[in-house]
Amino acid sequence: MTTDLEIAGRRFASRLIIGTGGFRTLDSLAQALEASGAEMATLALRRVDPSARGSLVEVLERAGVKLLPNTAGCFTARDAVTTAKLAREAFETDWVKLEVIGDDRTLLPDPAELLEAAEELVADGFTVLPYTSDDPVLARRLADAGCAAVMPLGSPIGSGMGIANPYNLRLIVEEAEVPVVLDAGIGTASDATLAMELGCDAVLLASAVARAERPARMARAMRLAVEAGRDAREAGRIPHRLYARASTPPEGVPELS
Amino acid sequence: MISVVLNGEARELGDPATVADAVAAVEAPERGVAVAVDGEVVSRGAWGRTSLSDGQSVEVLQAVQGG
Numbered sequence: 001m002t003t004d005l006e007i008a009g010r011r012f013a014s015r016l017i018i019g020t021g022g023f024r025t026l027d028s029l030a031q032a033l034e035a036s037g038a039e040m041a042t043l044a045l046r047r048v049d050p051s052a053r054g055s056l057v058e059v060l061e062r063a064g065v066k067l068l069p070n071t072a073g074c075f076t077a078r079d080a081v082t083t084a085k086l087a088r089e090a091f092e093t094d095w096v097k098l099e100v101i102g103d104d105r106t107l108l109p110d111p112a113e114l115l116e117a118a119e120e121l122v123a124d125g126f127t128v129l130p131y132t133s134d135d136p137v138l139a140r141r142l143a144d145a146g147c148a149a150v151m152p153l154g155s156p157i158g159s160g161m162g163i164a165n166p167y168n169l170r171l172i173v174e175e176a177e178v179p180v181v182l183d184a185g186i187g188t189a190s191d192a193t194l195a196m197e198l199g200c201d202a203v204l205l206a207s208a209v210a211r212a213e214r215p216a217r218m219a220r221a222m223r224l225a226v227e228a229g230r231d232a233r234e235a236g237r238i239p240h241r242l243y244a245r246a247s248t249p250p251e252g253v254p255e256l257s
Numbered sequence: 258m259i260s261v262v263l264n265g266e267a268r269e270l271g272d273p274a275t276v277a278d279a280v281a282a283v284e285a286p287e288r289g290v291a292v293a294v295d296g297e298v299v300s301r302g303a304w305g306r307t308s309l310s311d312g313q314s315v316e317v318l319q320a321v322q323g324g
Binding site for chain 2: 019020021022023029042043044045046047048049050052055056057068070072082085086087089090091097099206
C-alpha cells in the first residue's frame, strides 16, 4: 500500500526522477528510462549544434516522462531566471529545476543567488524545484519563498559519494512543508535506499545510472532501491539498540547437561 | 547586411533580418528551441516579426541532455 508522490498538485507513482545528463547515447538513455520507471526527467538548454544527432525531446516524449528543464551552467540569479524563461518557451512547461552554482569545482549552489532567483521565478508563476545544499536553514528559506519542493544534495553532483550528512537531511525532512527530493551525489542503489529511509519523498539522480557500466541495469536497481527504501520507511523500522534483544523466547529452555 | 553575434560568433545576416532568419541560419531543429536577443527572451510567435540590428547578440538554444 503506497501513496503517490505529489508535487505542486501533480501526482507521480514513481519516486525516482532521472537526470538525462551523462548518458553516452540517446539509446542508452531510452533504455534506462524504461528500466527506471521514472515519470519525470531533467534536460538542459545549450547553443544549437547542427551536427547533433537525434532528438532528445522525441526520446523523452516516447518515454512518456514529464520534462523538468534545468538552469545548469548559471552562476547568477539573472542568468538562471533568463534560462528558466527560455526553457519555459522551448518546452512549454513552467516547471524548472533551479540551479545557481557558486563554485565550479564542487558545483555547490550559491545560496544568495539561488534564493533571489527562486523568489523571482515563483513570482512569475514558475513551479520551482531548487537544487540546494543540505543546509536546513536554506531549505526552509526556499520553501518559505514558495518553492514547490526542496532538492538537497547528498554530496557533489557526479561524485557518487552518496549521502555525506544524513543528520542534515533528517533535519530538512523533519521540518519540511514541501516534498524533499534528494538530488545529487547518489552513487549506487544503497544510497538511494538510504535517502528514502531518511524520509525523502523522492530521489533525483543522473550520473549513478548514466555513467554506470550498464546503465539500464543500474536504472532497474535504482527503481527497486527507491521502492525498498520507501517501504522500509513506511513500515516503521526497529530502533537501534546497544544491547541484544533475544528473538527466541527464554521460557521453556530444556536442561540438557 | 546586418552584423550580429550569433551563438557567440560574428555573423552577417541579410538586411532586413529577423530573429526567424537567425534561427534558420544556425539550422535549429523544429522543436525544443528558444531564443534570447541581448539577454531577453523572444517567444516563438514573435520570431518572424522581431527585427535585428547591428551589434545585437542572439542566442539560439536547443534541448540537450543535462541535470
